[in-house]
Amino acid sequence: MRTVFIPVASPLHDEKAVQELIHQYREGVKDVDSFTPLIASEEEVQSVNIRQDDVALIGVLTGGTEHLILAIAKRAHTIALLPHPTQNSLPASIEAQSRLSLSGYSSVIIKEWPPKDSVRSYVKAWKAVSSLKNYVFGLLGRPSPWLVYSSGYDIEKELEERLGISFKFISLNEVYRQYRLIDEDEARELAVQITSRAVDVEVPMNEVIKSVKLYLAIKKILEKEGIKAFTIRCFDIIKSLDTTACLPLALLNSKGFVAGCEGDVPALLSMVVLKELTGKPGFMGNIAWVKKNRFLLAHCTVPLDLPTKYKLRTHFESGRGVGISGIIEEGVKVTLVRIDPLTQSMRVVKGKVISGFPQSNQHCRTQLWIESSDSIKLVTEPIGNHYVLIYGDYYEVLKWVAEAMDLYLL
Structure with a gap:
């Protein structure tokens, strides 16, 4: 079991703002086992290295990403949504989490910005359990x-x-x-x-x-x-x-x-x-x-x-x-x-x-x-x-x- 950070954004995004957000996320989730490239389409979901026993920490960079989150959930073991305060990140997280819960996926929203203690505790917990x-x-x-x-x-x-x-x-x-x-x-x-x-x-x-x-x-x-x-x-x-x-x-x-x-x-x-x-x-x-x-x-x-x-x-x-x-x-x-x-x-x-x-x-x-x-x-x-x-x-x-x-x- 790995912990993997996966950033997702709508195709209609501000490239500079998204890259700045990714930088802030990476600093807060540096303890994960793996990072994937930015995902902005369902085709890109299929191309990245996600395994069925992965714990996916999804950095929800923008709104309009709910379908991407669901596509990742079908390939991973567990989902943690990490929203931030702007770019309609939290609304997308709430909408996606509602569907994930209804569909029986193991998933949570960790509302912490910038990602720090709560996210690191989550990663540490999963690593301990997987060991x-x-x-x-x-x-x-x-x-x-x-x-x-x-x-x-x-x-x-x-x-x-x-x-x-x-x-x-x-x-x-x-x-x-x-x-x-x-x-x-x-x-x-x-x-x-x-x-x-x-x-x-x-x-x-x-x-x-x-x-x-x-x-x-x-x-x-x-x-x-x-x-x-x-x-x-x-x-x-x-x-x-x-x-x-x-x-x-x-x-x-x-x-x-x-x-x-x-x-x-x-x-x-x-x-x-x-x-x-x-x-x-x-x-x-x-x-x-x-x-x-x-x-x-x-x-x-x-x-x-x-x-x-x-x-x-x-x-x-x-x-x-x-x-x-x-x-x-x-x-x-x-x-x-x-x-x-x-x-x-x-x-x-x-x-x-x-x-x-x-x-x-x-x-x-x-x-x-x-x-x-x-x-x-x-x-x-x-x-x-x-x-x-x-x-x-x-x-x-x-x-x-x-x-x-x-x-x-x-």
Whole structure:
């Protein structure tokens, strides 16, 4: 799938004015994959390189172009009309969009001049969504049994059919086998580096070494299989290896992989979308408590480059292995996302961190209290437990992601 900018104008146009408009458009849509020459006739529509999976951003330079827009729509996957304030551009866009909507075409009008943030968000969203078809999601063990809503073959089938994502199952026995092959000295060297960067270490060095060995084992498997994103049935590892996956996932998320917990595929999908949009890793956490307009997001793993500081503690539920207690700066704006393939919806929650310092020994180790007007919906309108947090306000671009994925925005 490509994003393509296509300028259209009536044959009766002011050449100088149109060229000036094209220059202004090109500056605002410079992130698209391709530009076509000016189109002023239906014959020219047939001659330009437009593919059926293209997202066509049409610069409506003049009025009298509605028929050209419809001709392009018959050849492209999705249409975004980009009007400007003069030359009867918006009237033509409204007329054409009315017909496109009635005929069932995927189309929008983006009224922004000069084209800037909204248009760039639209392009970024489509690029992120189109990248999903290149993903193979690794399933290291089957999902945890308590994920009664967030797992199942119906979810995997939905992602395969709608988004082109494929899945590769890897037995935990292979993880255990690779773990036993890891060089102890290599693991110790990395463990020393990790502990030296922590503000506090509450676990013995041999526990950190075991956890690092697991990281190296998983990393070796991912590189061998060509997998960039995976989720793991982590609790079984505690029984088999007497360590936890919390630190390995934290390290892998900081090293360019997308690593999710417990086999939660919808949460993994949410993490991947955010990574493609922002280039940054997300923090996957439990909705641990909700109180009025605030909620607690907590988990025992967090990408190591996300908190300002971190402590190494044990895993909360088991009291074993290594858990990450991240300290997050207060006042930071955040966006939380969960994509739900079952209801074909996406929830986007904007908020602000009001406490990023772990305060409780009765919750997972990294704990963020977040203020948001949408807090109560997490309980009253649930679509699964795990949410993914990213720094910053990404609501506008995520609206376009929802449209590109044909998801209902909650």
